[in-house]
Amino acid sequence: MALRIDTHTHSLCSDGTDTPGELVAKARVVGLDGIAITDHDTFDGWQEAAQAATRVGLLLIRGVEISCRVECISVHLLGYLPDREAGQLQQTFAAVHEARQERMCEMVRRVGEDYAVSYADVLEQVTEGAAIGRPHLADALVAKGYFANRSEVFDRILGRDSKYYVPWVPPTPLEMVQQVVNAGGVPVLAHPRSAGRNRRFLSEEQLAELADSGLFGLEISHREHGAQTRAELSEVAARLGLRPFGGSDYHGLGKPNLLGENTTDERVIDELAERGAIAILNRH
Ligand code: AMP
Ligand code: FE
Ligand code: FE
Numbered sequence: 309m310a311l312r313i314d315t316h317t318h319s320l321c322s323d324g325t326d327t328p329g330e331l332v333a334k335a336r337v338v339g340l341d342g343i344a345i346t347d348h349d350t351f352d353g354w355q356e357a358a359q360a361a362t363r364v365g366l367l368l369i370r371g372v373e374i375s376c377r378v379e380c381i382s383v384h385l386l387g388y389l390p391d392r393e394a395g396q397l398q399q400t401f402a403a404v405h406e407a408r409q410e411r412m413c414e415m416v417r418r419v420g421e422d423y424a425v426s427y428a429d430v431l432e433q434v435t436e437g438a439a440i441g442r443p444h445l446a447d448a449l450v451a452k453g454y455f456a457n458r459s460e461v462f463d464r465i466l467g468r469d470s471k472y473y474v475p476w477v478p479p480t481p482l483e484m485v486q487q488v489v490n491a492g493g494v495p496v497l498a499h500p501r502s503a504g505r506n507r508r509f510l511s512e513e514q515l516a517e518l519a520d521s522g523l524f525g526l527e528i529s530h531r532e533h534g535a536q537t538r539a540e541l542s543e544v545a546a547r548l549g550l551r552p553f554g555g556s557d558y559h560g561l562g563k564p565n566l567l568g569e570n571t572t573d574e575r576v577i578d579e580l581a582e583r584g585a586i587a588i589l590n591r592h
């Protein structure tokens with residue numbers, strides 16, 4: 309039977325709600341053969357996830373989801389990496405964390421004019437070392453009783469067009485494709501057409517440029533892509549020689565996405581392994 313591997317999941321180390329160990333255990337429970345742990349802008353979950361994966365015999369890919377932007381287009385880049393601390397990426401993440409802290413101070417100031425919430429309240433929602441973002445501010449507002457859940461906060465006051473929204477300046481996708489490649493990793497574009505991000509997407513020319521720089525795949529199977537979008541992206545991927553990926557983008561209780569609801573074909577996983585750069589544990 310074909311292996312089922314979900315190549316996009318989050319833990320408490322970014323904005324998910326499961327510890328890396330719980331994430332791995334739940335992957336087993338839902339019958340997955342493997343997952344990639346892809347927290348935002350950090351490798352912090354890798355060690356605990358690897359230990360848990362070894363315990364329960366789950367295939368684990370060490371990954372990360374990097375926030376990027378170019379020409380006002382928000383882009384999330386998945387990087388699947390070898391089992392080592394990739395120098396330049398660590399520095400990039402440190403800079404990102406600092407920029408995000410400054411931006412969150414300003415968002416808390418704005419939101420604080422209408423809701424009793426402080427930076428300390430937001431910090432309570434952040435695992436040490438995680439990149440602070442809107443999900444944590446949302447969780448703080450839920451904890452204070454203003455909203456029922458994170459999605460409601462986003463829908464009502466944390467969208468990009470909200471008066472509380474403060475932008476920050478992420479690196480470009482081209483830079484980050486290069487950094488992932490330089491670290492011996494494999495870059496894949498996460499949910500290239502997901503809604504809610506200004507509805508602006510990379511053009512095929514921009515995708516071709518990334519492909520020339522080493523982009524390996526497009527995450528086509530994702531809950532924010534309808535059938536039509538998936539068909540279009542499959543054609544783009546075929547034209548540019550990019551592999552099709554599928555991931556749940558599971559965030560625990562932070563989003564409705566279900567672990568394992570999308571998976572990546574085993575043949576693509578094999579190619580990741582063949583590229584040698586991917587640390588895959590417990591491969592049977
Ligand atoms: P930020 O990087 O701080 O601007 O926040 C973006 C993060 O918020 C993304 O990584 C998503 O995981 C999360 N997010 C965006 N929209 C929503 C939503 N409607 N509900 C829950 N989480 C969301
Ligand atoms: Fe997220
Ligand atoms: Fe994403």
Ligand code: ZN
Pocket residue numbers: 316318373498557
């Ligand atoms: Zn994600």
